[in-house]
Amino acid sequence: MSRVDAEHLWKIYQGGIEAVKDANFHVEVGEFVAILGPSGCGKSSTLRMIVGLEDITRGELLFDGKIVNHLSPRERNVALAFETYALYYPLTIYENLAFPLRAIGMTKTEVNKKVKEIAEMFDLSNVLEEKPANLSGGEQQRVSLARALIRDPNVTLLDEPLSHMDQRVRVILRATLRHIHNRLKLTTIYVTHDQEEAISLSDRIIVMNEGIIQQIGTVDELWNQPANKFVAGFLGEPAMNFIAGRIEKPLEISITTRDGKYALRLNTNIEDRHIGSEVTVGIRPEKIIPHLNKKDNCIPSLLEVIEPLGETKILTVKLDGTELKVVTSQDIKIDQGQVIWLEFDSRDIHAFHRETEITLIESSRASG
Numbered sequence: 001m002s003r004v005d006a007e008h009l010w011k012i013y014q015g016g017i018e019a020v021k022d023a024n025f026h027v028e029v030g031e032f033v034a035i036l037g038p039s040g041c042g043k044s045s046t047l048r049m050i051v052g053l054e055d056i057t058r059g060e061l062l063f064d065g066k067i068v069n070h071l072s073p074r075e076r077n078v079a080l081a082f083e084t085y086a087l088y089y090p091l092t093i094y095e096n097l098a099f100p101l102r103a104i105g106m107t108k109t110e111v112n113k114k115v116k117e118i119a120e121m122f123d124l125s126n127v128l129e130e131k132p133a134n135l136s137g138g139e140q141q142r143v144s145l146a147r148a149l150i151r152d153p154n155v156t157l158l159d160e161p162l163s164h165m166d167q168r169v170r171v172i173l174r175a176t177l178r179h180i181h182n183r184l185k186l187t188t189i190y191v192t193h194d195q196e197e198a199i200s201l202s203d204r205i206i207v208m209n210e211g212i213i214q215q216i217g218t219v220d221e222l223w224n225q226p227a228n229k230f231v232a233g234f235l236g237e238p239a240m241n242f243i244a245g246r247i248e249k250p251l252e253i254s255i256t257t258r259d260g261k262y263a264l265r266l267n268t269n270i271e272d273r274h275i276g277s278e279v280t281v282g283i284r285p286e287k288i289i290p291h292l293n294k295k296d297n298c299i300p301s302l303l304e305v306i307e308p309l310g311e312t313k314i315l316t317v318k319l320d321g322t323e324l325k326v327v328t329s330q331d332i333k334i335d336q337g338q339v340i341w342l343e344f345d346s347r348d349i350h351a352f353h354r355e356t357e358i359t360l361i362e363s364s365r366a367s368g
Contacts, residue, residue, distance in 0.1 A: 001187040002063040002154040003029050004050065009059035011045045011211075019045040021211040023059070027155075027189060032181050034190045034198035037208035037234075043191045046208070047157050050189060051078050063154055079153035081145050081161045087132040093119075093143055094128040100151050114150055121180050122146040138169040142176070149180065156181075156188045162197065174200055195235055207231050229280060229357035232350060238285045238314060238325035245281040245351070247274050247360075253281055253351060255299060257320050262299045265346045268361050274353075279360060282350035285325040289343040290315065292334065298341035306336055317342070 004027040011020040020042040027033045035043040048054040050061060052073040060067050068076050088096050094115055101111045119125045122142040132140055141161060149156060158177075162170045178201055181188050192198055198205050199219050207214045207222065207230075215227040226232035232240045245253045250269045255262045264281065291298055301324065305316035308330065315326040317340065326342070334340065351360045 001029050001185060003027065003065075004155055004187065004189070005060075005062040005065075006046075006050070007060045007062070009046070009049060009061065010057045011042070011049055011054060012057040019211055020049070023213050025206055025213065025216055027187055029187055030185045032178070032186075032188045032190065032201060032203050033206060034192055034202040034204075035206045035208060036192055036195060036198040037214075038193055041208040042211040043193075043208050044159060045211075047159055047189060047191045050155065051080050051157055052076050077151070077154045079148040079151060079156045081148040081158050083160045083163050087140060087143060087147075089132050092129050092131060093124060093135070096132065096143055097128075097147050097150055100147060104151065118146045118150045121183070122176065138165060138173065141165065141169075141173060145173075145177065149184065149186070152184075154187070156186045158188065158190045160192050160194075163192070163194065170197070177201065195237070199235075207234065209234075225359075226282075226350065227359060229282065229352040229359075232282050232352070232359075236284055238327065240282045240284050240350075241288070241324045242352075243281045243283075243319065243322055243324070244354075245279050247277050247279055247351065249275065253279065253349070255281065257299065259300055263297065264344055264349055265297070266349055266361065267346050270351065270361050274360055277360075278354040279351045280354055280357070282352060283344050283348060285314070286327040287345040287348040288324070288326045289345065290317075290326055290328055290332065290334070291341040291343060292332075292338075293341065295341050295343065298343045300339050301342055303334060303336055303338055303340050306334065315340075 006023050006025050009020055009023040012018050023046060035046060037043050045054060049056050052071060056069050061069055063076065097115045097118060098111045101114055119128055124142055124146060127135060127139060145161060162173050165173065174197060190201060204216060204218055205222060206216050209230050215222060215231045222231060222235055243255055245255050247270055248254045250272060251266045253264045253266065255264060299319060301317040301319045303315055303317050307314040311330055312327055313330050315328060317324050317326060352358065353360055
């Protein structure tokens with residue numbers, strides 16, 4: 001397995017369209033890294049440059065310190081699986097798995113051994129003589145993934161391979177993928193727009209938007225220390241709430257509403273140079289505490305919608321013209337149309353520069 005280093009990678013298409021802009025990252029041997037972002041953010045173009053399906057406009061791509069820019073996908077020895085299965089439908093599952101091994105000259109005995117090993121890993125042993133059309137969608141995707149991994153690749157690249165599966169099958173295949181990654185000690189790069197997949201599978205996540213890497217980190221780092229408003233808002237379901245505010249003191253942000261001005265106390269200092277600045281306050285729905293009665297330092301809001309979700313429920317509230325989401329216990333007895341008072345957990349308040357959207361403080365919980 002190989003270490004991957006991307007150094008100042010650019011992908012510029014005809015017409016000057018900059019799909020990937022100055023991307024810098026590395027993937028360690030045996031690491032599982034997801035590239036996460038919305039449609040059109042440049043994640044698939046990045047993956048295709050790593051595979052060798054797209055030319056690199058500028059920059060260098062290295063496997064184990066060796067520049068591979070001009071090597072073909074076969075010379076790079078990469079495995080690739082897409083959302084579509086891309087199976088050979090006239091062939092049996094055994095023949096589909098054996099095909100890439102025969103292409104590199106393996107003997108019949110070696111092929112048979114490798115096919116049976118990978119089939120066992122992906123729970124395909126009992127369908128080896130079947131044709132793909134006789135298999136379910138989940139089984140066909142397992143065949144596609146097994147075929148990608150059967151050659152002991154230097155790097156495994158997966159482009160949204162589970163995005164069209166139903167939720168139950170996706171959960172099963174995610175667990176299978178991570179188990180096999182660990183067992184084979186693969187170097188894996190996984191492209192997805194689905195944050196749940198990225199969070200559940202990855203050691204680290206590369207967050208992209210508009211062709212630019214926004215932040216690279218573990219789930220904990222991205223969640224608690226987002227580099228900017230985009231990262232903060234992209235991770236989390238429901239997403240982080242954003243409210244206009246103003247920095248009044250190093251440990252205080254004010255929120256102005258029709259009912260008056262409310263002070264949010266912070267646990268982490270903001271630099272003096274930002275005092276007086278207009279900011280966007282960010283707080284996650286599960287870090288807002290609703291109260292039924294008026295309470296000091298709490299902000300009044302109107303409860304509009306209640307969504308029961310098993311042990312919890314999501315409240316949609318209006319704070320002046322701003323809609324906020326609050327995740328709370330199912331035990332709280334509350335009715336639509338009533339005024340509730342919101343308490344913001346001071347340990348989890350974020351502030352982003354109004355114009356640049358760069359974070360100005362990090363939650364104190366992230367820094368211990």
